[in-house]
Amino acid sequence: MTPSATADIAAAAPAAALAAALSTVPVSGCRPRDDRAEDPAADPEITPAARPRQPGSLRALRPRSRSDGRTEPGSPERALEPLLSRLEQRYGDRITAHRVAPAREAKFAPFPEDLDPALRSALAGRGIESLYSHQRAAWDSARTSQHTVIVTPTASGKTLCYNLPALQAARETGAKSLYLFPTKALAQDQVAELLALNDAGSLGVRAFTFDGDTPGDARRAIRTRGDIVVSNPDMLHQAILPHHTKWAQLFESLRYVVIDEMHTYRGVFGSHVANVLRRLQRICRFYGARPTFILCSATIANPGELAERLIGAPVNAITDNGAPAGEKHVLLWNPPVINADLGLRASSRSQITRLARIALKQSLSTIVFANSRLAVEVLTKYLKDVFDADPRLPTRVAAYRGGYLPTERREIEQRLRAGSLDCVVSTSALELGVDIGALDVCLLNGYPGTIAGTWQRLGRAGRRQRTSLGVLVATSEPLDQYIVRNPDFFFGASPEHARIDPDQLLILMEHLRCAAFELPFEAGESFGAPPLEEMLDYLAGEQVVHREGDRWHWIADSYPANTVSLRAIAEGNFVVIDATDGAKNVIAEVDWSSAPLTLYEGAIYMVQSRPWQVERLDWEGRKAFVTRTHADYYTDAIDYTRLKVLDEFEQDATAHSVAVRGEAHIVRRVAGYKKIRYYTHENIGYGEVRLPDHEMHTSAVWWRVEPRALAQAFTRRWQALDGFLGAAYALHHVAALLSMAELRDLGRAVGDAEGRWHATVDADGRGRIRSSDDQTPAARSGAPATAQTTAQTTADGAIDAGFSPTVFLYDNHPGGVGLSTPLFDLRDRVVAHAAALVRACACSHGCPACVGPVLKSDEKADRDPKRHALTVLDLLGAAMPRTLDAAPEPGTLDAVPAQARAPTRAAR
């Protein structure tokens, strides 16, 4: 591996090489500065509000015209230099690190000897005279029928890696190829590119998209005549494989299967897709085809491993990227402290808004990533208030997220490519390879949750060999604070492993049904790790298959693929219907799992930061009726989680506590919502929500403290509760970091193991106990117990044997996707690091960066969540008492050997 530090830094280079290549720039800034930074037109401190925009003054504010300025080479550098120096001059104390990845030269390789001359001239027609080294390596690998995975960033020409072999195969032997993209939009992008290449060389290769929008009469032509069929895993699963006889011509001569954006196939989705590919390969065998798989992935730690698990065969990994890249600056940015006692910092939103304003005023095209749809809408509103105040001008700022209608998303993408949009605020939806052209600045509102995701988002700026800037602005979340305070950890960290579990029993069985429907199973076949015969006998018990001799035939009157969704366990999207003035227009779609959090009656639902209010939610009909409103607030759901242990698989007792891994039943409920005023973020009211519970059965790791030790450590229950809630907060974040899961893949809860009660943090930031039967708070901590509250569920009571609070960290997917086992193996390090995180935090009584938000009034009330959390964490880790000094340094996380102590399996 060459020490090529890259704009797409983490792309091909392992983290160590990357860290070595990144030259550290002192925060004070000793790099030569450009005097043009003092250009008054670029003064970031003049707010547009103070200088109202007039149509006539547009030119003065924005030196480049919108349409042509983008393509001028060199101009971004000129604009970036003053921006960087200004940022360092004014905000040096907020920048905790500034690293530069130098530009990287392209590595070329000649066209292969056997490349079809027509293809060669088609490439020449597109201005391509030689290949990048990784494109050539992919060609050589795929042409020799080796399954191949190519790890490259976006805009490195990865499409040629698979288009060339597929086109050549189609022209040489009429062989066919199947392309799979995770989304319809990406598929359409790629077909457009394929067709452009096809036209450039008059190749006569027929490429079609096949998805849910394909009209019925076109489908037959695609099935029989398509040389390259571009589809998605869902269509393969529900429409192609169950009707494979109609696709016989495709399968009989299938040469390549291309799987782009492979890194998106992880977790539940990835486990499903791996099973769909098992089915695909089974069908291919039936038709006597052995296609070669070509996979493309953004940077993850284990591309080869993921590819091999996905397709169940050895894969040749190509990780050396030959594409050029421009210079890239990365800043880590911590908002200033505004209340030292509480550890309160200015909000990341205010910093992002400021940075975006500075960038936009210098005519730097900017992409802002936020971690939730709500944050996208709020940020968009703040930026639109500044830049799109004049309705006579075309908009400069747009929001982009899942849930928008496809036409709206296509329009935004098109405007970004054309350069007629200056700023887009997006969720992870734009992380994928949707072509949006080159952007100059990328701002991250908070750590995206994974190292790989962070680099992928930062990679959105600086495509096409231009100098670019990426800024990671920390929120007050513990992970964010950890990262901006430990830049070496961030810049040195390996990107995450993408984990899938194709043998997750529920997922496997669903696809076994589908596979049995597609072709009878025969003895000697295998499908996943568990013994096939045992699984088929189970299906025979359900009377869906019938064994006859050595064959199992599908016998049920059903179409199993229709009941299996690859994306989620959920049952279909909600549509949001604008019923203003009696109209009925669909304005958005919301997936099933997030509907309770966004579409409850009374919620403010935003599209492009225009607010609608939800009037009525038709839960059964999956519809939400909204009307236009002019609220000066937005709403945020209050949800909580109840958990009950079902089974214990293994446990490990320490001196005062026990850690357990097992199965749990989880109920999530949205209890109400807060109304939050714009800008001030003050809480101006509450509403109730009545929606069905969201239930889930999954695996979890939990810790409980021996009652005697608990009684020694705490005198009152509320103290212990504060401690457990704070400890859960810290444990959750540390566990996500250490197990390389995304924060949302893990859930946390505090309660007793029987599901009799659970603890929540109420709107005042205080722990309270909720009994599971009665949804009203049984007792509010600090308040006198009412007559109804029993001693069992009173937070104010004393510690006794019946009081056994437990911290749960659970796999946040039904059935679990295998996160609990690595977490259990890491249990000691998780506890130790959580204790170190809390102990090292500069706050006095706790803050969002360690044990969660704490209110100012708590100090007076003699509450000290931080101290109690530390007590709990020390009890949990008591087997190996650690002091702060003994806690491992962040940089050495991976050097700590795995725990030697073998867990004892629970008696069964």
Add this chain to the structure above:
Amino acid sequence: MSVDTPLSSRLALLSRQSGRAPVSVRPALLPTAGSANGSANIPGAAASGPCAPTLAERLQRMSLRAHAFERPTDDQLAERLGGRVRAPGLIEIECRHPLDQPHGLQSLASLAQADLCWLTGGSSAAASGPHRSRRVFIDTETTGLAGGTGTVAFLVGVAWVAGESLLFTQWLMTRFAAEGDLLDALLTVVTPQIEGPVEWVSFNGKSFDLPLLATRLQLARRPDTISGRPHHDLLHPTRTAFGRHWPDCRLQTAEQRLLGVHRQDDLPGHRIPAVWADFVQFGDASELAALVEHNRIDLLSLAALLPALCEVYLRPRPGDPSGNESVDVAAGSLRTDAGAIARMQVRRRRPTCARAHLTASESQLDASALLQLAALHRVQGDWQNAIRVWQGLYEQGSLAACESLAKYHEHVARDLHRALVWCDVLCLAVPGSVDHQRRRLRLLGKLGQHAGPDLFTTAPLGQAAPGPRATDPAKSMHPAEGIDPGNGTDARKKRPDGESGLTPRRS
């Protein structure tokens, strides 16, 4: 999840709790951690809700059923069904139905000669040429209606006219392994014979039976020689003729209403997959005979439907004005959708036939069918009837009829004054229409040449022209009444001359 639990128990537990099982099984019924640790070793068994049988219960039930029946051998079954064992696991049943014996109220005598050109659109000469093709009626019974590769046709029935009778052949699989032999047997039907190439006749076979059989052939690695042949799917003409008046267009409905057949002790169609699955899995052959009989009657009804539909399409019958849907078939007053039939005949380029259908049930036609009828009259040059229909339509408020009348008077009758009256009606009814205004201006221009420019004061476009010419239609919207009191025979027989009626003139 623990690996020492048996797979079936783990699965039963998991699927019940992940919400994949019936909703009635609430996770609240699950054992707590304590009981899971202590007493209940098989969580699935302990967690059984009252509504969903556990795997163990199901297995027990299955083994009970398995012992309750003694699976008949192929020979025993063949004997019971009146057939023979054609190949291991495949029973072939043949029987005949004399053509002189009606099915319900429908005679089958004309079956061999029934002319299908009303359906195919071909000329009738081709159908009776020397190389007549052989019509084969086909119907399958399957393990489900879902389609796709997981649906098996376990019983295939075919029938064709042989001599003086209808010959049925049915092939029934008694196990999956016999599918190849069943398909081979089916393929013999289409192998070239002296009797000519095969044309399929089916009910919904175009979208279901034949594609399914093609899939089965592909899976069994047989050549697909059954697809791509002429295929008359009687569902479509049935739907065209009766779709508006019947609750559904299933074969059973058609045979009750069209053929007067009422089956006794018939096996309901929705139970068919379960009957065969029970036989294959547990040896329960008790209902197989009923299943085979069901298929045979389906084929017979399909055959009888052919002459019945020919009657409907080729011999227009006046509809039953009462609209009573439970009419006696024998009375010959079965209500059809003449408009839809006529549209189909027009598509098949048989306007005469279409006109006959519409004329026969003119009193029940809706506006669009009447317009079609008038258009057919017009095409045939029958202006009298066309005008009659248009005027009737106009009285119901049809502007299209109004426009047709305006055109007729302008271009055919060349009575510009009347044309102008009709045109004014249109302009008043559709104020913004450019076409109507243009026509009106053109008419005014033509009239000006004949009658002099001073005859008319030009009214602003879109507004009522002065004088009774405009106010009359505006008030009543029935200009025909006011203008042409002889709105009957006289006006239609002779070319309207402008003097005989009350067409307003200012002279």
